[in-house]
Amino acid sequence: MLVAWRYRERRSLVQWFDPRAWFIFYASFLASTLLFWDFRFLAAFALVALLVLLTSGITWREMRRPLLFIFAFITFFALLTFLTGRGGIEVYRQEHLIGKVVFPFSLFGWQPTIHVTWERTFFALSQFLRVFSLACMTIVIPYTINPAHYGITFRGLGLPDKIAYAIDLTMRFIPTFGRDFQLTLDAQRARGYELEKIRGGLIAQVRKMAPLIIPVTIHAIIASEDIIDAMDLRAFGVGPRVWLETLEYRLRDKLLIGFSIFLFLACLTLSFFSYGKFWVPPVF
């Protein structure tokens, strides 16, 4: 059975709007964020995303685990970017040194040194803000959008019935997959299997993951077949669908859609005229 996300009705900014209007705003926000590398622009986007998160009505207890995981993930990659300078070469060509960190030991004659430059620092910060904004905006969706409205939302956005229902099922398949993974992990642990004891090279490690990967995959296939049978037996896809749930746009939804379109066009124009490119403070 498909598991639903932890949705409930909350007093929140997201739920004040029609889900279609919110998805349009979400898409506009995502596309606009990805147009820029300027720390100041991205800081503004991050502020909006943080505002959305804080007004979402999701309690700290509910989102603690996924949020901390995402935060650790983003921090790790931003730090990696900072230490290695990877990726930055696409947006800056010169680097200006702030200082050097020289480690007090050497490895086979090579002394590890980190060159801390303005460009690396601001590139890593910009990257952090970009992903942080996208993550904050995305994480609120499963908690605040009614799963019973997934299908009609995407249908209402102009997608055909079959695609809209497929997205609905896919969105619910993610937590279902998580539950099945946990059940399989429990079943194998009860047979003495210990994930933490897996050793060897990459291929050996993947092979030793088979007791988890195979049942979860097979279970997903069986569950998909069951879903297809259940849908076929109730005449899915034989003609145009009439959705039981209905959604009505209100004035505020129309305003949000208008603002979303304006935001994207404005950002596109700014980007076209080279605003919002990579920026470092003019200190040198």
Add this chain to the structure above:
Amino acid sequence: MSYPLVWVNDLTFRYRDRAQPAIQDITFEAHAGELLLIAGASGCGKTTLLRCLNGLIPRSYKGELKGEIRLDGKPIAPLPLSRISQIVGTVLQDPERQILGTRVRNEVAFGLENLGLPREEMLQRIDEALCYLGIRHLRDRETFYLSGGEKQKVALAGVLAMRPKILLLDEPLASLDPASAQETLRIVRQMVDEGMCVLMVEHRVEDVLKARPDRVMLLEEGRIRYLGDVAGLYEVVNYREIKLPALEILKRARHDPPLPVLRVLPSVRSGANNDRAPLVRFERVSFGYETKPDVLREVSFEIHRGDVIAILGANGAGKTTLVKQAIGLLKPTSGRVLVNGVDTRQLSVAEIARTLGYVFQSPSHMLFAPTVYEELAFGPRNLEHPPDQIEKEVREALEIVNLSGKEKEPPLALSFGQQKRVSIAAILSMRSRILIMDEPTAGQDYRNYMEFMDAIVQLPNIEAILFITHDLDLAITYANRIVVMSEGRLVADGAPQEVLGDAERLHQWRLVPTSLLRLNLEMLPASGKFLRAEALAHLDSPGVREG
């Protein structure tokens, strides 16, 4: 006489990837206001026949189909599934596999939405279906949080809302607690009395008799072996293959030689180990999730050497959560669980698995290996048993579950019933001292599960067995101790005759007395303890009481 709603003539079907037909030369008809019970062992073709009737064969399952089916007077071969689904509704074995909607009203509306009905008519039909089944109050509830019985009714409501004339039910009682099963049967009979034609596949024949089926079809290896009234079935069927009412077994078994006496847990009876300390001890264990804080409430009990414990209780009573505490997969939020005197918080699951083997409910969550042999060797290898010992353990485990000769076959290619037996053998091969099984008989036919339960309780190395079940007769037949869970609390713990003797209390725990229970209660003064019907038939024979 009314014209047949179901008319099947000379039907044969072979799946594309199989050499033999799954069903052959099936000819029968069923009428409005008739309940036809379709019985037979696993793999006899019951589900294939239903798939032919609801149109999934040949539309979703490809193969070679011969013969003709007419539903409501119309040949279904040229009809699209949408048309067939308005004549015939299908409720699958496990309602969890059928429910698509996140909320009850969306689930019931699914078929109506696909038919493109106006919204007002949908709402009216949803209300009608929910009211008919007495679940109007569930209309806005999330389907995920419903109990097993409620899910079954919601799945049924989704089908009834499409107003079919024929209803196909594929083992509708399999995942239900006894009270929910009885309620389902009552509803089925009501629908039949109001003119619906219902075909019900079920190998729990005795249970279905409460719905007074008009006729029974017995399938054997894809062919009809018997088609007629219930009384006639008793004449042709082997009571060791199909579960019949206890009185019927008693009557028939008197003419057969008595069953060999079971030597339950022989290692304990031999007195090789006189240690009286509990193997597992629950001390005021409470447990809850964020969304459901009171799954277990201050549960205290012990598992001792020689115990064969059946855990009974309604769906959602906390049975599975309780046994997951014992293996250490879950840790108590308060209280503690001791395995061999050590707190499970200080042990890894792998360490506990050396003492305690746990068979999960669904085999598809654990089977992964390319061969049955490898599957069974996985656990012992993890526990670092020597290779020559592993071979012996695998061979013995396969014998117990009656799968010898299947060592080289891929487990995932076996039937569901065989997969379930592989999953049990995979734990048996680990040679744990305590065996815990969650619904060991689900999806198994009567003969198979009685045979492997006989073998399991006589295993030489096992010191205690605990199994979760909805099948009261399984508990009566094999357990020497019964534990009842209700709403997270342990509400009864004792010998079967002590716990199951009070009808009022059984009703409170959503348990329904069976014919075997009634017979045992009647004969208790003579038998001294609960026995299976075959043993009661030979009560005056020597040796039976020791069984």
